[in-house]
Structure formats: C-alpha cells, structure tokens
Amino acid sequence: LDHIRALDRVQEVPHEGPMCDLLWSDPDDRSGWGISPRGAGYTFGQDISDQFNHANGLTLVSRAHQLVMEGYNWSHKMNVVTIFSAPNYCYRCGNEAAIMEIDEQMNLQFDPAPRRGEPHVSRRTPDYFL
Known part of the structure; x- marks a missing residue:
C-alpha cells in the first residue's frame, strides 16, 4: 500500500506505468497475471488478490x-x-x-x-x- 500511496494521483492517466496499471487492471478467473483485453493494465487471478490482501493485512x-x-x-x-x-x-x-x-x-x-x-x-x- 505504501507504493500506491506514493503515486502522484493528481494527473492525467498515463498510457503506461503504475498509475495506468492500477486503474486499468481487472480480476480474472485464471491464475497469475495476464494480458488485459483492454490494451492497458493486466488481469489478475485469485492467487494475486490473495497475496495482495495477505501482504497488506486486508x-x-x-x-x-x-x-x-x-x-x-x-x-x-x-x-x-x-x-x-x-x-x-x-x-x-x-x-x-x-x-x-x-x-x-x-x-x-x-x-x-x-x-x-x-x-x-x-x-x-x-x-x-x-
């Protein structure tokens, strides 16, 4: 969460990078990370959300x-x-x-x-x- 807090969120959404990925990434039924059909961000599986929640006490x-x-x-x-x-x-x-x-x-x-x-x-x- 500290990495998210450190982002400059008062900006136009860039075409790549952490701010873009945070905004455009979506949950998916598959495991791990995947290419997003949106053309920006990624898809993430339950294993990724489980890891994120565990690491951040959520x-x-x-x-x-x-x-x-x-x-x-x-x-x-x-x-x-x-x-x-x-x-x-x-x-x-x-x-x-x-x-x-x-x-x-x-x-x-x-x-x-x-x-x-x-x-x-x-x-x-x-x-x-x-």
Missing part, C-alpha cells in the same frame, strides 16, 4: 472502473468486489449501478440504482452540435 479489495451489469460483482471468493456507479452507462449499456456503504462494524451494504433511459432534454439540440 480482507477485501474494493475497486471500480469496470462495467458490471448488476451494479456490483464479487470475485475471487469474495476477496474482491467491483462497484459500478453509472446506471445505463453511455445511455446504451442497460446496466444497473450501485454504491457500497460500510457501517461502523464493517458491515457492507450495496444500494442499487436502476438503469435510466435517455436524460430529459427540455430543448432539442441538433445532432451537428454533438
């Missing part, structure tokens, strides 16, 4: 930045949770969104937000401005 990695249709998704035997907070992403994905709440006793609760349709537009904008 029981859970809470992450985002990956579309999940139900708003949140558990992986790696509930050692990793992905939360996606944008319903109907880009007005076309049809996904739900969620937020995670943690109380004083470290109990987790997920509050879903249903997908939404197109935003209400009070004045029609011609497509040539988009």
Whole structure:
C-alpha cells in the first residue's frame, strides 16, 4: 500500500506505468497475471488478490472502473468486489449501478440504482452540435 500511496494521483492517466496499471487492471478467473483485453493494465487471478490482501493485512479489495451489469460483482471468493456507479452507462449499456456503504462494524451494504433511459432534454439540440 505504501507504493500506491506514493503515486502522484493528481494527473492525467498515463498510457503506461503504475498509475495506468492500477486503474486499468481487472480480476480474472485464471491464475497469475495476464494480458488485459483492454490494451492497458493486466488481469489478475485469485492467487494475486490473495497475496495482495495477505501482504497488506486486508480482507477485501474494493475497486471500480469496470462495467458490471448488476451494479456490483464479487470475485475471487469474495476477496474482491467491483462497484459500478453509472446506471445505463453511455445511455446504451442497460446496466444497473450501485454504491457500497460500510457501517461502523464493517458491515457492507450495496444500494442499487436502476438503469435510466435517455436524460430529459427540455430543448432539442441538433445532432451537428454533438
């Protein structure tokens, strides 16, 4: 965690390096590290998340930045949770969104937000401005 804390996080996301890898890497069903289909970051297996949690005294990695249709998704035997907070992403994905709440006793609760349709537009904008 000290390596993550040392990163300059107030920056544009670079195309390579630790900040890029931290943002774009995703959990996967395979073991070890893999090439990410996103073209940036890596995939990591349950063995990697187990090692990370053990080395840092953690029981859970809470992450985002990956579309999940139900708003949140558990992986790696509930050692990793992905939360996606944008319903109907880009007005076309049809996904739900969620937020995670943690109380004083470290109990987790997920509050879903249903997908939404197109935003209400009070004045029609011609497509040539988009």
